[in-house]
Amino acid sequence: MIEIEARKETVSRTARLDAVFAALADPTRRAIIARLSRSEARVTEVAEPFRMSLNAVSKHIRVLELSGVVKRHRKGRDHILSINTRSLDEVGDWIARMRHYWDERLDAMERLLRELKKGHKLGPKDRKHGSR
Amino acid sequence: MIEIEARKETVSRTARLDAVFAALADPTRRAIIARLSRSEARVTEVAEPFRMSLNAVSKHIRVLELSGVVKRHRKGRDHILSINTRSLDEVGDWIARMRHYWDERLDAMERLLRELKKGHKLGPKDRKHGSR
Numbered sequence: 217m218i219e220i221e222a223r224k225e226t227v228s229r230t231a232r233l234d235a236v237f238a239a240l241a242d243p244t245r246r247a248i249i250a251r252l253s254r255s256e257a258r259v260t261e262v263a264e265p266f267r268m269s270l271n272a273v274s275k276h277i278r279v280l281e282l283s284g285v286v287k288r289h290r291k292g293r294d295h296i297l298s299i300n301t302r303s304l305d306e307v308g309d310w311i312a313r314m315r316h317y318w319d320e321r322l323d324a325m326e327r328l329l330r331e332l333k334k335g336h337k338l339g340p341k342d343r344k345h346g347s348r
Numbered sequence: 349m350i351e352i353e354a355r356k357e358t359v360s361r362t363a364r365l366d367a368v369f370a371a372l373a374d375p376t377r378r379a380i381i382a383r384l385s386r387s388e389a390r391v392t393e394v395a396e397p398f399r400m401s402l403n404a405v406s407k408h409i410r411v412l413e414l415s416g417v418v419k420r421h422r423k424g425r426d427h428i429l430s431i432n433t434r435s436l437d438e439v440g441d442w443i444a445r446m447r448h449y450w451d452e453r454l455d456a457m458e459r460l461l462r463e464l465k466k467g468h469k470l471g472p473k474d475r476k477h478g479s480r
Contacts, residue, residue, distance in 0.1 A: 230375050237373035243362050246442070253449035301450055304443055310378070311440040317385035318433055 229306070232284060236307050239283035244268070245276050249285060249299060256298035361438070364416060368439050371415035376400070377408050381417060381431060388430035 239245055248262055263273040277297065280286035284303040289296050371377055380394055395405040409429065412418035416435040421428050 234373050234375065237369050241366050241369035241373060243366065249446060253446045255453065299450065304446055308443040308447065311436055314381060314385045314436055315440065318431065321387065
């Protein structure tokens, strides 16, 4: 039962990562995220700087909402958009994990290099074997 | 001339971000990146853990190569795949920039809250105006 729950969680996290990365794969949507990262805003305010119809921008906003990156709430007549920082944290964490893997590799390579250098300078271990 | 060059650079960076984010929007491709982040590997080694044909995995690898996330070089008969850390750094930096925006917002809100609290305790400025 716990395993099924854990699997469900993994599946939904995977689906979330898919959706968020796909949502980020567009310059207009990234610009909307950058705008909303500075402050929440009305739909019309978000659309204003773009050279495209409100309808076209609305479609991009819809993709961002479906991916969970952008939230919407009503304030009287206005629809206010804001960023859901948690979803971006999740993709940021994924990238950080990959970086961690190759940082570890670089560290391992550095250690190996240091060992090789030590060997080259004939450390105690090498002298025992009496090379050169 | 410099402006045109700068614009070209921006356009190609935008296109790169589009391609890398799109490449990351798939669980198989993310698993391949995770594998290659640990060490470079032959195409067959990369394909091995997946329950799909070598052909299907090769298509995903092709998407990763076109996006610039994965590089390929030959070692005799083998095709060796490795990760291009720079392209992932670029998307990681984009996300870090967004985080920076909203961290600044949170800091600003914190400062405002502190000011409001001070005002509530009737600091010198408030006393001068003699409110309450």
